[in-house]
Amino acid sequence: MTPAGQYFYQHGQDLLANYNLLIDQTKQIGEREKDNYTLKLGYLRDFDTSEFLQAVTEFSKKYPEVKVRIHSGNREELFRLLRDDRIDLNFSDL
Numbered sequence: 001m002t003p004a005g006q007y008f009y010q011h012g013q014d015l016l017a018n019y020n021l022l023i024d025q026t027k028q029i030g031e032r033e034k035d036n037y038t039l040k041l042g043y044l045r046d047f048d049t050s051e052f053l054q055a056v057t058e059f060s061k062k063y064p065e066v067k068v069r070i071h072s073g074n075r076e077e078l079f080r081l082l083r084d085d086r087i088d089l090n091f092s093d094l
Contacts, residue, residue: 038067042078042090052091 001009039059043052056068071078071087081087 037065038069039089040069040071040087042071042073042081042087042092044078044092045072045074047091047093 041056043049056070060066060068071081073081075092078087078090078092082090
């Protein structure tokens with residue numbers, strides 16, 4: 001093998017090792033993100049909760065990897081949580 005061939009081969013091996021490491025680490029990060037995601041929902045305290053809870057139950061069955069946290073409150077509390085990015089979705093009459 002020529003010196004240029006040796007150089008290319010050695011650095012090619014290094015590139016492939018780094019590529020495989022990059023792919024593996026990216027997959028690991030993606031799995032951790034999926035495992036750690038929590039959907040934060042808010043609903044108006046005065047609402048009838050039976051339909052809401054049924055929808056949450058069905059969602060949890062379909063997407064078991066997503067944790068669901070439910071916050072209840074009055075309109076002002078829920079708006080503040082939504083504005084401050086502490087809930088992802090608010091169910092209200094407004």
